[in-house]
Amino acid sequence: MTVTGTARPPTGTPRSTARRLRAFFAERAPARVYVGYAVLWVLALQGVLALLGPEQNWRLDGSLLTEIVTVFLALLFIRVVDEQKDLEYDRVHNPGRPLPRGTIDVRELRTAMALIVLAELALNWWRAPLLAGWLLLDLGYICFLVRLEHWSATVRNSVFVNLLVSYPVQAMLSAHIWLSFRDATGSAPASHALLGAVLCACAFMHYEFARKTGARVVPGATLYSNVVGLRGAVALTMGCALAGTALALAVIRPWQLHGVALLAGWLPLTALGFLWGGAERFASLRPPTWPPQPAMGYLAWLYLGVFVAALAVVRPALGA
Missing domain, CATH: 1.10.357.140 (UbiA prenyltransferase)
Structure with missing residues (x-):
């Protein structure tokens, strides 16, 4: 190096x-x-x-x-x-x-x-x-x-x-x-690992595309929107978040749960509130790039929701 x-x-x-x-x-x-x-x-x-x-x-x-x-x-x-x-x-x-x-x-x-x-x-x-x-x-x-x-x-x-x-x-x-x-x-099984890795990839890619999506072309800057245009970069940003949430729900299957597990199972869906907030701020205020805080908030909340759902469904023996 x-x-x-x-x-x-x-x-x-x-x-x-x-x-x-x-x-x-x-x-x-x-x-x-x-x-x-x-x-x-x-x-x-x-x-x-x-x-x-x-x-x-x-x-x-x-x-x-x-x-x-x-x-x-x-x-x-x-x-x-x-x-x-x-x-x-x-x-x-x-x-x-x-x-x-x-x-x-x-x-x-x-x-x-x-x-x-x-x-x-x-x-x-x-x-x-x-x-x-x-x-x-x-x-x-x-x-x-x-x-x-x-x-x-x-x-x-x-x-x-x-x-x-x-x-x-x-x-x-x-x-x-x-x-x-x-x-x-x-x-x-490796198949389980692959599904989990794809879910994590979708969450990460939402943040990655969001932080490099600009409202206008910036010559020399490493922005995805410089290559695929504003609409294309926004589609990638939102598509990854939607895909990550859909995968989380497919893994948890909250519609099959009951009681506390049912509430915990739907928690990852609420991560889309961060997607909405980021999109609204970017569309209405037109900052130079998609605001990174909501994008990171989506990733963190989705991960937290999946973990809480796993605790509610699998119920591991804490500290055992």
């Missing part, structure tokens, strides 16, 4: 490096967002797997907590690599970010990458070598993407091609959550 021309802060002690890294993560990977995303992603996907089972062995225990920490650290790793990969673009479009403005340097970011890899190995090897190996494969692919963008102008400049080659990072993390679930419960 080669990044040149970055302003470098003065070389300091490990303590000063740690301080700059803390400031970097506080700015570019806020804990409330990244921890929340990791928690809800793992709980929702494992909830889907339990609902499709149903797996009575599913537990909210140390293995699940370890998987949440694993996914959180992987998200931090992605953020660190993306900061380096996007440096040239950020110099033009986002010069106030830490790396372009020189408040952190590449050496320090790579130190963080190495520490994350060591922590991930320590967290996963004791559970199963397969979990550690699969995670290393995913982290290695993340680093490979930096070289791929350097080699290929098409990958670098085409927003849809870039999405096609970069989304496997998320898909492989979903597969890791499945492998963790299988290791903990002793079963989980």
Whole structure:
């Protein structure tokens, strides 16, 4: 991974490096967002797997907590690599970010990458070598993407091609959550994992398309609306949310439930309120891009709804 021309802060002690890294993560990977995303992603996907089972062995225990920490650290790793990969673009479009403005340097970011890899190995090897190996494969692919963008102008400049080659990072993390679930419960067919991964993909793609849908063409910006037009990008944004909600309901089948489970089963449907709110704000106020807060709200609420439904239907033995 080669990044040149970055302003470098003065070389300091490990303590000063740690301080700059803390400031970097506080700015570019806020804990409330990244921890929340990791928690809800793992709980929702494992909830889907339990609902499709149903797996009575599913537990909210140390293995699940370890998987949440694993996914959180992987998200931090992605953020660190993306900061380096996007440096040239950020110099033009986002010069106030830490790396372009020189408040952190590449050496320090790579130190963080190495520490994350060591922590991930320590967290996963004791559970199963397969979990550690699969995670290393995913982290290695993340680093490979930096070289791929350097080699290929098409990958670098085409927003849809870039999405096609970069989304496997998320898909492989979903597969890791499945492998963790299988290791903990002793079963989980690959077909169940595929359905859960598609549901998570729809939720993520809603956010991805939303945050890069603009009301007007912005030359040089990585907006999907620059390629397929405003209507096309809005259709992709809304279509992914509708598909994700439909899949969640197909997994839960709330119309077959009763009592508290019935109420919990319909909870994912209410996530469409965030879709409505985002669409209304974008249509009436015409901000430069689709407001990201409702899009993230949709993803979080859908995941929460799936998890709550799984608790109500499967009723795992908490902490057992």
